[in-house]
Amino acid sequence: MKHRRPWVARAKRVAFIAFLCGVTWLLWRAAQSIDWREVVATLRNLEPHTLAIALALTAASFLLYTGYDLAARRYAGHDVPTLRVMWISFIAYTFALNIGAAVGGAGFRLRMYAREGVPLGRITRVIGFCVATNWIGYFLLAGALFASGAIVPPPDFPIHVFGLGSGAGMRVLGVVLLAIAAAYLIACHVTHGRVFHVRGHHFRFPSVRLALLQLAMATTNWTLMGLVVACFLPQVGDATVIAALLLAAVASAIAHIPAGIGVAEAVFIALLGHRVPAPQLIGALLAYRACYYLAPLAAATLAYAALEFRRRPTSTPASVAKQ
Incomplete structure (x- = not known):
């Protein structure tokens, strides 16, 4: 496929470079207007x-x-003890x-589950399930x-691709995302038990009950993340802060910049x-990073x-629990 459509790869590279240039410009513009002494004062006043x-x-x-x-x-059918699984999950x-x-x-899960004797195929199912849970x-x-x-x-929002610079565009995007989540549940109901084969790999959708658990856990977890930021921005509504964090999470994932x-x-x-x-925003995000990134990193x-x-x-775990 790559040889048949080289323009796709080139288009992705161009889009990625354009995205990085846009982020760099935003950072440069913000840095010019920030009083960093106010940032420090904001942190001290917490x-x-x-x-x-x-x-x-x-x-x-x-x-x-x-x-x-x-x-x-x-979902994957391994029998690593519960406490061990929780530690692996926290670290990963x-x-x-x-x-x-x-x-x-992925890398840390591969290593730690392999040390527990879990076969590679089951580890990849665990990784795929966790990634799907997070994003669905x-x-x-x-x-x-x-x-x-x-x-x-x-009004001066710099990104207007597909109308995302307007409230109407954001609402349309929201409807699309809700449709994707609904389509996932439908796929779990319709295809449960069926194994799909894609390029030498095989997978199956979880049961609807497990899919609903995925949705409940992940939506709650994203909400908790947003509320951590909201603690430091009390003058902004929680829903607005959470929505901003969700947009920032996608931008960070696209940029592939650590943290x-x-x-x-x-x-x-x-x-x-x-x-x-801006100084208060920077101070709030620095405090958020200290709580949500650095403190857990030390423990992990x-x-x-x-x-x-x-x-x-x-010994290698031998039992295989079926979903």
């Missing part, structure tokens, strides 16, 4: 109880995320946030928020800069070291 609430929401989010791997255990999620999904989420929940929550008009881009550093800030300033001074690093140095399992 109340201890605000940080405590943000850390509690972070802990709830990471605990909920371990449910992805627990549900994936049922944390490193995925900080260094990227390919190395963090994103589609549902983002679709609901965008379609409801929770966020309306300012989305700079990208999320550019999106927040572009969307909310007309309502909140210690947890991973403990797992690496423990004795290897002496």
Whole structure:
């Protein structure tokens, strides 16, 4: 396919370069207008109880995320103990946030589940299930928020592709995302039990009950992430902050920049800069990163070291649980 359509690859590269140029321009424009002394002052003025609430929401989010791997255990059919699965999930999620999904989420899961004796085929099913859970929940929550008009881009919003610079365009996008989430549930109902083969790989959709669990976990988790940011932006409505975070998450995923550093800030300033001074936005996002990225990273690093140095399992799990 690549040889037949070389223009597709070139178009993707051009689009990616254009996207990076747009983000760079947004960052440059924002950096010129930010008083960094105000950023520092914003961080110093944070109340201890605000940080405590943000850390509690972070802990709830990471605990909920371990449910992805627990549900994936049922889907993939391995029997790694529950506590071990939760630690693997926590470590993989944390490193995925900080260094990227390919190395963090996939790479760490491959290594840690392999050490537990899980076959490669089942590990890939776990990874695929967790990725699908994360994004199908994103589609549902983002679709609901965008379609409801929770966020309306300012008049000078720099991105007007497909009408996304307008409230009407965001509502249309929301409806499309909701349709994707609904299509996933329909596919789970219609094709459950059927195995699909694609380029040497095979997969099947989960049951509707498991799909509903995916949606419930992921939408709640994305909401918790947004509420962590909202703790530091009390002057903005929670729904608006969550919607802005969802847009920033996609931009960060496209940019492939570790932890989305700079990208999320550019999106927040572009969307909310007309309502909140840029120094306060930067300060809020720095506090968010400290709570949601750096604090878990310190814990995950210690947890991973403990797992690496423990004795290897002496036997390979043999039982295969069916969904």
